[in-house]
Amino acid sequence: MTDHQQENERIKKFGYLSIVPLENERLSGGYLVLDHFGRPCEFHFSVPFSADVAQKILFGRTFTEFVYCEQMGRPLLQKSRPVPGLILVQQPQLLELGASDFPVVYVEPDPSSSAPSLAQHHQIFQFSGQTFVIHRDADSLELQQRIQRFPDVSFILEPFERIHEAISQAQRAAA
Secondary structure, eight states, rough: OOOHHHHHHTTTTTEEEEEOOOGOEEEEEEEEEEEETEEEEEEEEEBBBBHHHOOOOOOOOHHHHHIIIIIIHHHHHHHHHOOOOOESSSSGGGGGGGTTTOEEEESSSSTTTSSSTTTEEEEEEETEEEEEEEESSHHHHHHHHHHHHHHHHHGTOOOOOOOHHHHHHHHHHHH
């Protein structure tokens, strides 16, 4: 397969990354990669994470972003090769992954809620009635073009439900 063919296959895939709250103040991250038909290619999830009080104190206001990005998000994304053409995230804290090698876009489920506050530090993009937030340092034009290639924007949030259900099922099976 040529480099051009590999790149074309890569941009046809979409990743979904979410941090899922569990019982007892624990968290688990889930990462689902879909092909352009919406079929799963890969699924990875983290073991439940539970922070201690000292970590919360030491990290202060950066604690949530640290846990979401460095403890859970980045390790999950690094398991997938090649990186999909677009990675949609469910929590705005995960946008910081877009400062590196990951094409990360936050999908705002309710355009009237946090998107205006995110606009102070990131780029906002509207498409098909949906609001997308792109990291301030990312190639906004390239990511907007990838979003516009999305097969059906009306179902763009649905894979996050699959992640939550798969992690819930894994937790029930482990109990």
